[in-house]
Amino acid sequence: MTEVKGFGRQKGHTELYRGAEYVVDFLPKVKVEAAVGDEIVERAIEAIEGFGPYRQDRRRQKYFVYETLEQVVRIRTGETGKDALLINR
Numbered sequence: 001m002t003e004v005k006g007f008g009r010q011k012g013h014t015e016l017y018r019g020a021e022y023v024v025d026f027l028p029k030v031k032v033e034a035a036v037g038d039e040i041v042e043r044a045i046e047a048i049e050g051f052g053p054y055r056q057d058r059r060r061q062k063y064f065v066y067e068t069l070e071q072v073v074r075i076r077t078g079e080t081g082k083d084a085l086l087i088n089r
Helices: 038-049
Strands: 002-006 013-017 020-024 027-031
Touching: none
Parallel strands: none
Antiparallel strands: 002 027, 013 020
16 A cells, blocks of 8 residues: 545635635545455455455545566565465565
């Protein structure tokens, strides 16, 4: 998970700071990235959908599913590919 800033349909808002008005274009967002095997993509999406405060506001959720991940390397062990994705070893 990464805290990011962006804007969508809400298009930001204006605020006053020390008497000056300025436009806040970018609003705080959360970006979730996960590398999973093809066989569990649907389960991963369901898990993200069920995550805490984001359940209430589904209209703001977006999913981008990419088919190919070129290479994965676990730096600590040197494992590559699916072996590098496995967490509980």
